[in-house]
Amino acid sequence: MSRVYNFSAGPAVLPEEVLREAAEEMMDYKGSGMSVMEMSHRSKVYDGIIKEAEADLRDLMNIPDNYKVLFLQGGASQQFAMIPMNLMKNKKAAYIVTGQWAKKAFQEAQNYGEAIKVASSEDETFSYIPDCSDLAIPEDADYVYICENNTIYGTKYKTLPNTKGHTLVADVSSCFLSEPVDVSKYGIIYGGVQKNIGPAGVVIVIIREDLITEDTLPGTPTMLKYKTHADADSLYNTPPAYGIYVCGKVFKWLKKMGGLGVMKERNEEKAKLLYDFLDESKMFKGTVRKEDRSLMNVPFVTGDKDLDAKFVKEAEAAGFVNLKGHRTVGGMRASIYNAMPKEGVEKLVAFMKKFEEEN
Numbered sequence: 001m002s003r004v005y006n007f008s009a010g011p012a013v014l015p016e017e018v019l020r021e022a023a024e025e026m027m028d029y030k031g032s033g034m035s036v037m038e039m040s041h042r043s044k045v046y047d048g049i050i051k052e053a054e055a056d057l058r059d060l061m062n063i064p065d066n067y068k069v070l071f072l073q074g075g076a077s078q079q080f081a082m083i084p085m086n087l088m089k090n091k092k093a094a095y096i097v098t099g100q101w102a103k104k105a106f107q108e109a110q111n112y113g114e115a116i117k118v119a120s121s122e123d124e125t126f127s128y129i130p131d132c133s134d135l136a137i138p139e140d141a142d143y144v145y146i147c148e149n150n151t152i153y154g155t156k157y158k159t160l161p162n163t164k165g166h167t168l169v170a171d172v173s174s175c176f177l178s179e180p181v182d183v184s185k186y187g188i189i190y191g192g193v194q195k196n197i198g199p200a201g202v203v204i205v206i207i208r209e210d211l212i213t214e215d216t217l218p219g220t221p222t223m224l225k226y227k228t229h230a231d232a233d234s235l236y237n238t239p240p241a242y243g244i245y246v247c248g249k250v251f252k253w254l255k256k257m258g259g260l261g262v263m264k265e266r267n268e269e270k271a272k273l274l275y276d277f278l279d280e281s282k283m284f285k286g287t288v289r290k291e292d293r294s295l296m297n298v299p300f301v302t303g304d305k306d307l308d309a310k311f312v313k314e315a316e317a318a319g320f321v322n323l324k325g326h327r328t329v330g331g332m333r334a335s336i337y338n339a340m341p342k343e344g345v346e347k348l349v350a351f352m353k354k355f356e357e358e359n
């Protein structure tokens with residue numbers, strides 16, 4: 001067996017320990033005589049798995065009792081519609097557009113009401129986070145929407161926007177569980193798990209209870225009402241059962257590592273290795289305003305397309321894979337999620353140094 005250093009933005013690297021445990025339990029989950037994949041989601045054994053996953057997540061994130069945790073399907077993208085369908089009582093919402101995912105959410109919301117772009121960083125290819133301290137948020141806006149970590153562009157909010165008392169809704173797909181958060185500042189925190197938590201197919205929605213109502217937009221399908229899933233503890237229909245089981249294992253791994261405070265320190269250390277090198281390199285440059293740099297996704301360029309391509313190719317041959325940047329940014333992107341060991345980043349930096357010397 002040989003594993004590469006996988007810098008994919010998602011689906012992405014998972015802790016080896018978790019994969020090994022899942023492999024060990026594949027044929028016979030704890031004496032049940034079957035794989036979790038083969039198990040009824042109504043069984044007692046599975047009930048234990050999903051309840052424990054939720055309890056561990058609550059513990060990790062310190063989720064207050066007046067928030068529900070939902071394990072849903074449809075990816076993060078389905079939330080782009082589900083959020084306005086459930087929250088747009090006044091048919092008005094404010095969107096801060098800091099990248100492609102925020103833009104898609106903004107565009108989707110226009111199908112359901114008046115989505116107002118109150119700030120954007122599109123003028124400079126989303127390379128920064130706009131000043132959100134005093135935005136023109138309409139009084140009757142139902143919520144303010146952000147994408148907290150911009151996976152493609154490598155920016156992250158270091159302070160949350162001043163929502164002027166409005167409900168904050170955040171897509172945290174690519175920074176989920178990368179550092180401690182104060183859940184009480186949000187109405188909804190949600191994310192697809194395939195970036196930093198588990199296998200694709202699960203989206204976790206943490207939602208304040210008062211936002212869960214029958215009063216959704218007319219025509220909202222049963223499956224797209226938060227209430228449907230909240231009332232049934234995420235078991236209204238068959239959930240992405242195996243995916244949730246793996247997420248549960250990652251929660252346990254994070255707890256064993258010391259929790260989100262420790263993860264933040266580790267992530268800061270890893271990101272610093274890479275950013276410090278980018279700042280001193282003559283060949284490689286980061287593409288993001290320094291204050292807004294993400295700890296998770298690090299885009300960089302050489303300024304020469306052919307040299308970028310050469311780097312990606314040689315890196316892959318050396319065991320550093322998925323470093324090609326997103327097509328809208330070009331260059332390279334190293335995603336260094338929780339499960340990327342520090343050693344992976346150290347070795348990547350050493351490889352970049354060597355490449356710079358030789359080219």
Ligand SMILES: *Cc1c(COP(=O)(O)O)cnc(C)c1O
Pocket residue numbers: 010074075076077078101147149150151171172173174192195
């Ligand atoms: C990947 C990603 C998405 C899209 O996720 P899907 O699960 O594929 O719909 C949305 N938002 C962010 C921030 C992402 O990184």
